[in-house]
Amino acid sequence: MNIDKVIKHLEENFDKDLERVREFLKVPSVSYTGEGIQETATNVKDLIEEVGGNAEIVPTDGHPVVFGEIDEGNEHTLLIYGMYDVMPTDEDGWIVDPWAAEIKDMPQFGPCIINRGAVNTKGPLGAFFNTLRAFKKVNGKLPVNLLFAVEGEEEMGSRHFPDFLEQYKDKLSKAEAVLFPFFEQDEVGTPSLTLGTKGLLYFELISKGGEWGGPKSRGIHGSFNAWVKNPAWRLVKALSTLVDNDEKIVVENFYDKVSPLRKNEREILNKQIEEGLFDEEVFLENYDVDKFKYDGEGIDVWEKLFSQPQLNIDGIYSGYTGPETKTLLPHVATAKVDVRMVPHMEPDEVVDSIRKHLDKHGFSDIEMKVYNKYYWSKSSIEEPVVQAMIETYRDMEKEPQIWPINPGSAPYYVFERYLKIPYVTGGMGHGARQHSSNEYCTVEGILDFEISMARFFENYLKQVEKK
Amino acid sequence: MNIDKVIKHLEENFDKDLERVREFLKVPSVSYTGEGIQETATNVKDLIEEVGGNAEIVPTDGHPVVFGEIDEGNEHTLLIYGMYDVMPTDEDGWIVDPWAAEIKDMPQFGPCIINRGAVNTKGPLGAFFNTLRAFKKVNGKLPVNLLFAVEGEEEMGSRHFPDFLEQYKDKLSKAEAVLFPFFEQDEVGTPSLTLGTKGLLYFELISKGGEWGGPKSRGIHGSFNAWVKNPAWRLVKALSTLVDNDEKIVVENFYDKVSPLRKNEREILNKQIEEGLFDEEVFLENYDVDKFKYDGEGIDVWEKLFSQPQLNIDGIYSGYTGPETKTLLPHVATAKVDVRMVPHMEPDEVVDSIRKHLDKHGFSDIEMKVYNKYYWSKSSIEEPVVQAMIETYRDMEKEPQIWPINPGSAPYYVFERYLKIPYVTGGMGHGARQHSSNEYCTVEGILDFEISMARFFENYLKQVEKK
DSSP: OOHHHHHHHHHHTHHHHHHHHHHHHHSOOBTTTOTTHHHHHHHHHHHHHHTTOEEEEEOOSSSOEEEEEEOOSOSOEEEEEEEOOBOOOOOSOOSSOTTSOEEEEETTTEEEEESTTTTTTHHHHHHHHHHHHHHHHHHSSOSSEEEEEEESOGGGTOTTHHHHHHHTHHHHTTOSEEEEEOOOBOTTSOBEEESEEOEEEEEEEEEEOBTTBSBSSSOBOGGGGGTSOOHHHHHHHHHHTTBOTTOOBOOTTTTTTOOOOOHHHHHHHHHHHHTTSSOHHHHHHHTTBSOOSSOSOTHHHHHHHHHOOEEEEEEEEEEOOSSSOOOOBOSEEEEEEEEEEOTTOOHHHHHHHHHHHHHHTTOTTSEEEEEEEEOOEEOOTTSHHHHHHHHHHHHTTOOOEEESSBSSOOTTHHIIIIIOOOEEEEOSOBEEOTTSTTOEEEHHHHHHHHHHHHHHHHHHHHHHHHO | OOHHHHHHHHHHTHHHHHHHHHHHHHSOOBTTTOTTHHHHHHHHHHHHHHTTOEEEEEOOSSSOEEEEEEOOSOSOEEEEEEEOOBOOOOOSOOSSOTTSOEEEEETTTEEEEESTTTTTTHHHHHHHHHHHHHHHHHHSSOSSEEEEEEESOGGGTOTTHHHHHHHTHHHHTTOSEEEEEOOOBOTTSOBEEESEEOEEEEEEEEEEOBTTBSBSSSOBOGGGGGTSOOHHHHHHHHHHTTBOTTOOBOOTTTTTTOOOOOHHHHHHHHHHHHTTSSOHHHHHHHHTBSOOSSOSOTHHHHHHHHHOOEEEEEEEEEEOOSSSOOOOBOSEEEEEEEEEEOTTOOHHHHHHHHHHHHHHTTOTTSEEEEEEEEOOEEOOTTSHHHHHHHHHHHHTTOOOEEESSBSSOOTTHHIIIIIOOOEEEEOSOBEEOTTSTTOEEEHHHHHHHHHHHHHHHHHHHHHHHHO
16 A cells, blocks of 8 residues: 555645535535435445445435445455535525535635535545545555445434444444544644544423413413413423522432543543643633533533533523513423433433423423434544544644543444444544534645545554554 | 484494494504504594594604593593504404405304404594594584593503603593593403403513623533533523412512402402303313312402412523424523512512512522513492493493403503593493404494493493482
């Protein structure tokens, strides 16, 4: 394997390769509306076949998954996880056509592609194939065998991805580890690496008029609250039993399985805080927050972000919420709530504890409608695939910021739960404004990303052979 | 005064008079948008002048009030309160042009005028002038002197009406009592009479990120709730301190001035409940409610509707309230709340008690934005103006349902507070769907109303002379 030649090829062919990324971005693929989903799935299939793979568009009960395989008789096999869907573009403020992949100069970053999916994640996915083509051109083959599982419903919660994994378990079981190619550099160039993701439980609590009182089928005149109870009050009273005044969660058994950070990860985190790679004051300033839930500083507060679960009100709604005044006794009140679960919390057990808590406090009438359950997932820093990514960043003169866990959530647990293999997300490159107007990635970062993917393969083989 | 001739005149001229009501209804007068306000104010001025009065359009900081005076040297003087504004017509479901005053057959009621304001309250106001014209035609004069105060902002909370009263206090002080002409018969023909209205305090509680924590200027990623507090939780915790699980208000000093129903009014209410004029089961069925806040039946629950104040959540809002899921840590949460005040609660004292309660419970950061303060008002059943209305209904073979107080609110307190005179709302006639599509009044009821107004004047003079 001649990495230097591959990199040289990537550099020399970048103008052409950049156009390939732009072409890929220009086709909409909005999972919420279905726009361009089939066409983009076909484009992904074609990209896999172009580098010598076999690919098929696998139907699911939702949008299809593109499965692919490039078996070149190598000793090692990686699974490439990807998503070809993106969010809608109905936000205000786009300064360009969100599907024109225009290149614009941005003050801090120089030339950038502005397009839906530029960073999340059709930019990196498209660029990844540039690296693969370079390997084929220069070396005739890829350094590792690859499997592909590229889904079209990530932005809708990957609802049918587990079904696919179940169905393709045997084929996917050839993989030793999973790579999710992504532009991981932040605004100042520091790449970050997460050793897992928290789980997500998303549910709605719904209070409606019923046997306990309250109007059952429609809002009624506000003045009747003198003798008719109000579902909004009932929801407020039920919710208020779940946390104390400091927002500490007081649901029985909620914390039963909460495990502290792994010792080595806590040490790495502490070291990075001391080195200034993590700065809580910068967080407070960026997000316009005066203080944290917890006292202290440095590791004392940072570890909470990673080690603590949450019970967050994402939204609450009842009755009249327009301007000025309108009196109303509403018949329904709802709260959308998410729980972020740390290892080793189980979503079904959390649902159960909250349900029991509500019942015990006399709120058995309040409906709990569960929308999503993502398990937490965890990769060890010792895994070759993780070490390979860290080494790649160092090769490219970047010390990564290592997060013990992503406080957000993603469906990566599926790899652990279904395939029992570790995964890593990564790559050089920078982009931002995902889910917002003017999502972008830097042009320079695309080349860095392509090079980092080549180096990653090299490092992976080193690491896995060392083990 | 020859009442029978007046009534005969009203009957014989009804077709023409009905057209006058329709003409009056056809001109929009939407206070929220200002549409037709000036034209309608002029129409009211013209109607007063047509029956020999002097009238002027009095500017306020909002829409004008029409002041009028018909002084015919009578011994007694009444003030006619009215409103010439109506609600907008932007609801779905109108089966006719809301400004065409079309007459349509309605299954239960026969011919009805369908138009915005048909019942609330340009229908009765227009018809009232038909009665006045009949008196002038038949007797050459009115039986009592009249003053008029017809405002154009009732639907917006009568914001500038007190200013007008203050300014015209001297002129208005000639009146002995106030009459608000209205179609008071319900679906089965029973007229109701209220001996006052509860006061209304409408405010919004606003929880925003600040020194206590929480994002201050914008919603942030939901996953940060692991270490950043949530204004929606804070609002829930603050609200939950205000009532207990049975919605009993637990704000200190809140009930200090709450007075029980007057003894004679409680007796009248009880008698009417026994006679079946009030039936709580009918209420539960009509409003689709399973049970009341309070145990018991008959007088035990009915008196609560009239004697108890309320602290009602009209609406609550924070964060993401759309379909499905979106994670968000919101920066603001608000609740719209109304207090209905019974005698002798004072709105400023209620505001004060709630503010102190919140502060005492550690929620001094929660903003309390007061929108409206209406005082309660109360007319004694012994007042000649009230007795005259009851006698009028009985003359027309209807036993009125007498409400100790209107659980809703209206700005009638202004007459008590500014002019120190009693008032009554009333008249035969039926209409409904106020503030909704297809607001209507029955054609037959308009004539009954016109006759009832003639009888009311006769009865008023009898009552006031008896006293």
